[in-house]
Amino acid sequence: MKQVYNFNAGPAALPLDVMLQIQDELLDLQGTGLSILEISHRSKEYENINGETQQLLKELLNIPSDYEVLFLQGGASTQFAMVPMNFLTGGRKASYLHSGTWSGKAIAEARKIGETAIAESSEADHFKKVPNLNRMKIDPETAYIHLTSNETIAGTQYQNFINTGEVPLFADMSSDILSRPIDVSNFALIYAGAQKNLGPSGVTVVIVKRKILERIPASIPDIMNYRIHANKRSLFHTPPVFAVYIVNLMLKWIRNNGGVKAIEQRNYRKANLIYSTIDKSGGFYNGLAHPESRSMMNVTFSIFNEGIEKHFLQEAEQNGFVGVKGHRDAGHLRVSIYNAVTYEQCQALTDFMLDFQKRFG
Structure with missing residues (x-):
C-alpha cells in the first residue's frame, strides 16, 4: 500500500486495528x-x-x-x-x-x-x-x-x-x-x-x-x-x-489504549510537537489561532510567502500528507490530529516541515 498520512478534518483517520477488524x-x-x-x-x-x-x-x-x-x-x-x-x-x-x-x-x-x-x-x-x-x-x-x-x-x-x-x-x-x-x-x-x-x-x-x-x-x-x-x-x-x-x-x-486520560496525553504530545515546530520556525510558519485558544485537534497555520505556501501543499501531497490544505473559508494550512492519528505520523509531518523550511527559508 502507498504510504499516506491522513490529516483530513473529517471524515477522518480510523485506527488500523479497527479497520482490520471491520475487514x-x-x-x-x-x-x-x-x-x-x-x-x-x-x-x-x-x-x-x-x-x-x-x-x-x-x-x-x-x-x-x-x-x-x-x-x-x-x-x-x-x-x-x-x-x-x-x-x-x-x-x-x-x-x-x-x-x-x-x-x-x-x-x-x-x-x-x-x-x-x-x-x-x-x-x-x-x-x-x-x-x-x-x-x-x-x-x-x-x-x-x-x-x-x-x-x-x-x-x-x-x-x-x-x-x-x-x-x-x-x-x-x-x-x-x-x-x-x-x-x-x-x-x-x-x-x-x-x-x-x-x-x-x-x-x-x-x-x-x-x-x-x-x-x-x-x-x-x-x-x-x-x-x-x-x-x-x-x-x-x-x-x-x-x-x-x-x-x-x-x-x-x-x-x-488506556481510556480517555491516556488519549488526552497522546493528543497533547502530538499537538505540542507540531505547535513547537511552528513557534520555533522564526516566522517561516505562523500559527493562526491565539496561543491560549489553540486546538489539540486542528492545527491551523500559514507560511510567510503565498507562493511558497502553495509549493508546500504540492510537496506535501507528493509525500503522502493528505488533508493539510486549510478549509476553503479560511485558506492556508490545517493539520487535523484526531485520536486515531499517531505520534509517528505527526513526527513525519514535522520532519517534512523542518526540511521544507531548510530548503525555502
Whole structure:
C-alpha cells in the first residue's frame, strides 16, 4: 500500500486495528453468516451492539446515571435545528457563544426557531480565540446556553468550561469528544458527529440529561423529538447500523489504549510537537489561532510567502500528507490530529516541515 498520512478534518483517520477488524468481520459478523451491512436492526446481535456501545460511552466519559445516550442520523447540522426545536419553546430565549463557523451555523438555525441572543463572541478577534466565558452574564430565564467546544476551521478550542447553574448548558463536541476527559454533569446536552474521533460519518452521538426531556412539547415531530428516541433506545426507526458498529469498535480501541486520560496525553504530545515546530520556525510558519485558544485537534497555520505556501501543499501531497490544505473559508494550512492519528505520523509531518523550511527559508 502507498504510504499516506491522513490529516483530513473529517471524515477522518480510523485506527488500523479497527479497520482490520471491520475487514475481518465484514462478511460474517460474530458467526451469524451475515454482514453488518445486511443485518437486521431488530436482531439480537444488533441490539447487543447498540446497548454495548451506549454502555462503553457511559464508562469512558463517566456519564451519570440520569443521562441518556442516543445514536441519531443527520450529523451535527441536524442537531443545529433539533436543539432549538426541542428546547427553544414557550417564548423563551436561547443564548449562544459565537466562536466561529460552526457556532455561527448553529446560531443561524436557532434564529429560525425562536429568539436567539449572542451571549459572547470572539468575532472582533476574527475568531482567533474562543469567547471569554467569564464575561458572560447568565439570565436565569434563558432556555439554554450553547457553545461549540472546538472550531475545526479556526483551530480554536475551549480549554475550560463553566458551571451555568440552573440554566442548561449545551455543547457541540463533534470535533473533540473523547479527546480529553470532561465533566459531563456540567452539561445538560452534548452532541457530536462521529466522523472525527468516534467513527465514520452517518451517526451522531447525543448525551442528554433525562430531566430536560420532560420540557419537550408533544407537538415536535417524532423523528425530531429527543424524548421519542430516548424512549425507544435509539431504535425508533432504522438506525445507521454500520456506523454504530464502528463506533463500538472505536470505543473499545480507546478503552484498550488506556481510556480517555491516556488519549488526552497522546493528543497533547502530538499537538505540542507540531505547535513547537511552528513557534520555533522564526516566522517561516505562523500559527493562526491565539496561543491560549489553540486546538489539540486542528492545527491551523500559514507560511510567510503565498507562493511558497502553495509549493508546500504540492510537496506535501507528493509525500503522502493528505488533508493539510486549510478549509476553503479560511485558506492556508490545517493539520487535523484526531485520536486515531499517531505520534509517528505527526513526527513525519514535522520532519517534512523542518526540511521544507531548510530548503525555502
